[in-house]
Amino acid sequence: MLRFYETKTIADFYVKYRPTFSQEVANVVVNYLKRKRGISEETPVVFDQLIDIACGTGQATSLFAPFFQRVDGIDVSPEMLKQAQHHNAFSHVIYKEGAAEKMPASDHSADLITSAESVHWFDVPIFLEEARRVLKHDGCLAIMGMTFPQVVEPLKLPDGNEYEMGQFASDLFMKCVLGGIYDDVAYNNCLNKYKDIYEAIPSNAKEYYDDLTLHFQWTLEEVVGYIKSVESVQNLLMQKAREFKELGVEITEELLKPFDLSERFRSEVKAAWNVEDIPESEVLIRVEHETFIILVSNFNQ
Ligand SMILES: C[S@@+](CC[C@H](N)C(=O)[O-])C[C@H]1O[C@@H](n2cnc3c(N)ncnc32)[C@H](O)[C@@H]1O
Incomplete structure (x- = not known):
């Protein structure tokens, strides 16, 4: 694995x-928790533990920290x-190592x-099962996701034609992400917006929302950076590095560059958009992700 x-x-x-995620997404979740506790949306509340x-x-x-007195962020990756920890701006937020299947929580x-x-x-x-153990009797679970960008559209191109060039870039983005090495089950769950996961949750008190879209304005450099952060893209690079190492070849950035799918996106988009002479930080791009939210309550009844 x-x-x-x-x-x-x-x-x-x-x-x-x-x-x-946006504040709107946080509000959907916090308002759900309020509703389940019989608190009106307008009432400001600071809950106990997230x-x-x-x-x-x-x-x-x-994003959620201001709504709670105590917050534990838990992850398997040190x-x-x-x-x-480095970016933590809240004194009441603690980060600790642990797994979703065995949370370090009472x-x-x-x-x-x-x-x-x-x-x-x-x-x-x-x-x-672990969420059932850890949640208070009136506690809630909120599972959130966002799609890979559905729209990657240039704001203004030298040649015009922004809509068609946007479609080209949006398709290329997905080709790059899916050209890497990924886990089929995990990716299928993302591509179907967690609908299978939602269906499989054994609760009669669950809700599903997919009506909020995130809008961003990024530069070409930032979109390329996003692709570099995608695990399938990094997995392919790590796999190639391992193969070269086994052959006794010295690994350099130049050697791996042809297998870096973010570089493919960079060069193909620059050529198609005819922006090779424009600094990447000045190529502005409208990006949209769809969000999906699963909310569950009554776990312990
Ligand atoms: C795509 S990142 C999401 C990080 C963050 N929640 C966010 O919204 O930006 C997925 C995270 O899940 C963590 N992870 C994967 N499997 C896990 C598990 N079984 N238990 C706890 N963390 C896990 C990874 O280490 C990684 O940090």
């Missing part, structure tokens, strides 16, 4: 280039946790467990 997110390289790219499982570099942990201690962009890596039935 390949272990993802274990390297410093991917943690560095992740913290720099991966987008986070566990953000598979917190990675802490983006979603930070490299991702190092980045989370029974019935959490008001909310969040899992952002990560449940596809878990042993889901064991994770759900």
